[in-house]
Amino acid sequence: MLEIKDLSLTVPMQQEAVQAVSHVSLSIKPGRVLGLVGESGCGKTLTAQAILRLGEHQGITKISGDIELHGESIFTMSEKQLRKVRGGKIAMIFQEPMTALNPVFSIASQMLEVIHLHLDLSRHDAKLHAIQLLQDVGLQDVEHLLQQYPDALSGGMRQRVLIAMAMSANPDYIIADEPTTALDVSVQKRIIALLRKLQKDKGLGMLLVTHDFGLVAEMCDDVVVMYAGEVVERGPVMDIFDAPAHPYTQALMGCRPEVAKQGQSLTVIEGQVPAPGEWPEGCRFAARCPYADAECQQPVVADAWQDGEHIARCVHVDVRLQGQEHGQTSIEADAAC
Ligand SMILES: Nc1ncnc2c1ncn2[C@@H]1O[C@H](COP(=O)(O)OP(=O)(O)OP(=O)(O)O)[C@@H](O)[C@H]1O
Ligand SMILES: [Mg+2]
Structure with a gap:
């Protein structure tokens, strides 16, 4: 190992x-x-x-x-x-x-x-x-x-x-x-x-x-997703492709036409990765995340959400995944990427 x-x-x-x-x-x-x-x-x-x-x-x-x-x-x-x-x-x-x-x-x-x-x-x-x-x-x-x-x-x-x-x-x-x-x-x-x-x-x-x-x-076989110097999601590849948990992973996957799920429009991730030295106190993706709220201004632990070996650094995964089960699309998007 x-x-x-x-x-x-x-x-x-x-x-x-x-x-x-x-x-x-x-x-x-x-x-x-x-x-x-x-x-x-x-x-x-x-x-x-x-x-x-x-x-x-x-x-x-x-x-x-x-x-x-x-x-x-x-x-x-x-x-x-x-x-x-x-x-x-x-x-x-x-x-x-x-x-x-x-x-x-x-x-x-x-x-x-x-x-x-x-x-x-x-x-x-x-x-x-x-x-x-x-x-x-x-x-x-x-x-x-x-x-x-x-x-x-x-x-x-x-x-x-x-x-x-x-x-x-x-x-x-x-x-x-x-x-x-x-x-x-x-x-x-x-x-x-x-x-x-x-x-x-x-x-x-x-x-x-x-x-x-x-x-x-x-x-x-397995995937680790990094954002601004830290791991935001990890898990077996099938879990992450089936149900990406972190909004950043969702956005990244939405940027590829062949990977985006059928019927789901493509995504543009607005903004930029904050450079070293410019990381915010709370969730580092919050400034670009459509789901960010006041809770995301607090530091987020690595395993804020977990389902078996699938782990995400996000406090709103459950709410979002439930929303998707009810047919809401995850992120506003266009075909530019
Ligand atoms: N030798 C170095 N001196 C100063 N800063 C560095 C050095 N190497 C990397 N960095 C900075 O550290 C950050 C992470 O760099 P890194 O090369 O690991 O990114 P990356 O994820 O591999 O990006 P890419 O996909 O473009 O290869 C960047 O902001 C980069 O500017
Ligand atoms: Mg590199």
């Missing part, structure tokens, strides 16, 4: 450190895919990167909470242990395949470096392993490809190489942060199919960070 427990982080802003992730808890179970969704600036990447302590050199600092891999805190690990975890037990696939590879080294040298870091293989066996990994991700003419430099590859090919590198040490977990956003639509579909196959074949636990509820429906 890979668990984030009550994690709060600050980011450096001008003269001071400002909280950008607050009290986030989530767990990625072996063999299951957890989708982490939310609008831009909600803290998804900060949370995902914290798992490998990647933001620390940029001044991103933990102020409370913990992250545990199989019960062991990653914050008490030595640099040596952490190097074994990074790319070894937990691999990361980034959004930008164009920048994640170093342009001055060949694909062979970058792959072999990663393989030698984690596996005790001879040069010959490491090369055979690299060839196998590249074939596993659907690349062809791989002997030739190994001699190439990243510039010679398309975006889709680079992302496949990065996925091959991520798989090189047989990780238990993959963190994929918007793995297809930078790719053409047709290439996106093939990369998603590849990720899904690898995840299933190898029984990987996966954290999939995405804006895309269609992708969540396709790939995820």
Whole structure:
């Protein structure tokens, strides 16, 4: 189990450190895919990167909470242990395949470096392993490809190489942060199919960070929705698609024509996510929420509403869900999104 427990982080802003992730808890179970969704600036990447302590050199600092891999805190690990975890037990696939590879080294040298870091293989066996990994991700003419430099590859090919590198040490977990956003639509579909196959074949636990509820429906078992640095809803994917409990999740889902329920008009979420340092005292979504009232000006606990494993940070869920049973539409909307 890979668990984030009550994690709060600050980011450096001008003269001071400002909280950008607050009290986030989530767990990625072996063999299951957890989708982490939310609008831009909600803290998804900060949370995902914290798992490998990647933001620390940029001044991103933990102020409370913990992250545990199989019960062991990653914050008490030595640099040596952490190097074994990074790319070894937990691999990361980034959004930008164009920048994640170093342009001055060949694909062979970058792959072999990663393989030698984690596996005790001879040069010959490491090369055979690299060839196998590249074939596993659907690349062809791989002997030739190994001699190439990243510039010679398309975006889709680079992302496949990065996925091959991520798989090189047989990780238990993959963190994929918007793995297809930078790719053409047709290439996106093939990369998603590849990720899904690898995840299933190898029984990987996966954290999939995405804006895309269609992708969540396709790939995820569980969902966590973040808004303004905190978790506002979590639960099994079917529960959240059947009955999104938080108005923010409802609004996000309404923005996708293929996900919005039949007969329900599409939604525009007016306004913006409040930036770190500008969070209100009470519900952080209240300023954009059609149901907000005086009660929402008070701080809302994470499990204000709960139905089994389905949890939402909203004090008005019951009233709203009852309203929907009586045929009221949830949010005023138009087709602009
Ligand atoms: N290194 C940093 N220094 C200062 N502020 C940062 C840093 N990284 C992130 N932030 C701020 O923290 C907030 C959350 O950022 P984060 O990148 O986690 O958002 P996100 O949910 O991944 O958004 P997107 O969907 O656009 O990738 C944003 O307001 C962002 O500006
Ligand atoms: Mg991000």
